Amino acid sequence: MTDRQAEIRGAFDAAAADFTALGHHLWEPIAAAAVAVADPRPGERVLDACCGTGASALPSARLVGPTGHVDAVDLSAPMIEQLRTHTDLPQLHAHHADVTTWATDGYDVVQSALGIFFFPDMTAGTDHLISRARPGGRVVFTIWQGDAMAPAGRQLGKAIAEVTGTPQPAPRPPHLIDRVSQADPYAAWLSERGLAGVEVTVHELTLTMTPELAWLVVVGSGFRGALATVPAEQVEAVRETYLESLRRDGLTELDATTLIGSGTRSH
Numbered sequence: 425m426t427d428r429q430a431e432i433r434g435a436f437d438a439a440a441a442d443f444t445a446l447g448h449h450l451w452e453p454i455a456a457a458a459v460a461v462a463d464p465r466p467g468e469r470v471l472d473a474c475c476g477t478g479a480s481a482l483p484s485a486r487l488v489g490p491t492g493h494v495d496a497v498d499l500s501a502p503m504i505e506q507l508r509t510h511t512d513l514p515q516l517h518a519h520h521a522d523v524t525t526w527a528t529d530g531y532d533v534v535q536s537a538l539g540i541f542f543f544p545d546m547t548a549g550t551d552h553l554i555s556r557a558r559p560g561g562r563v564v565f566t567i568w569q570g571d572a573m574a575p576a577g578r579q580l581g582k583a584i585a586e587v588t589g590t591p592q593p594a595p596r597p598p599h600l601i602d603r604v605s606q607a608d609p610y611a612a613w614l615s616e617r618g619l620a621g622v623e624v625t626v627h628e629l630t631l632t633m634t635p636e637l638a639w640l641v642v643v644g645s646g647f648r649g650a651l652a653t654v655p656a657e658q659v660e661a662v663r664e665t666y667l668e669s670l671r672r673d674g675l676t677e678l679d680a681t682t683l684i685g686s687g688t689r690s691h
């Protein structure tokens with residue numbers, strides 16, 4: 425595992441419980457829209473990559489029914505443990521693993537909601553997932569559109585710097601996701617991956633940043649990783665400074681729009 429993967433895993437491990445609470449506002453509506461595009465049918469086999477606590481894996485397991493099979497894979501053990509509590513869905517198989525080396529293939533549907541941009545090599549990881557679909561299988565990958573969610577991360581970074589007296593975090597180095605986070609470049613990038621019939625659906629979502637939800641956005645998502653370096657006794661001050669900065673800068677709404685890219689594996 426690379427350092428970056430260990431960092432991602434640590435952030436999501438810590439966030440597992442709050443992740444589910446935030447899910448009602450964020451992950452579940454986004455996943456519902458993505459599952460509607462993937463359209464898993466009774467008896468089908470689905471790979472749900474980067475499944476988290478199951479926002480898309482659970483509805484998919486219900487749709488494929490008892491004759492179907494869903495492999496839900498995530499790097500975070502606490503999230504997988506949480507998913508395993510759904511014992512009413514024997515067709516759902518939750519696995520604690522790195523999906524970029526997942527060996528099983530031949531799936532009717534391969535899907536990943538808000539996962540592919542975490543891969544150390546986004547293109548190679550995505551190509552691997554596509555290769556897990558059977559020829560003609562449906563592939564659906566969901567990413568954030570443009571700057572969605574990022575303003576919350578920037579305000580959090582500033583609040584942490586202010587409270588802990590450390591330098592403001594350096595801007596993240598350029599990443600492929602910055603180039604493909606609009607519908608047309610995303611469609612072009614997916615077509616370059618060899619997918620046929622590529623379509624990108626824009627799913628608009630706005631979060632109303634009440635203090636409760638604004639803090640849940642931090643503790644229930646990957647942003648939580650930024651709190652790992654904050655001494656426990658300073659976390660409350662970070663929360664207050666972050667919420668105050670949202671008020672001061674008029675950030676009452678947070679864009680959470682996603683792009684749902686779909687296509688079929690052509691060969």
Ligand SMILES: C[S@@+](CC[C@H](N)C(=O)[O-])C[C@H]1O[C@@H](n2cnc3c(N)ncnc32)[C@H](O)[C@@H]1O
Nearest residue numbers: 436451474475476479498499500522523537542
């Ligand atoms: C933003 S969450 C999305 C979770 C879920 N798909 C949802 O929509 O609620 C991203 C997830 O990707 C997982 N992840 C990142 N890289 C991974 C990898 N290489 N293999 C498996 N899971 C990974 C993280 O552990 C985290 O749970």
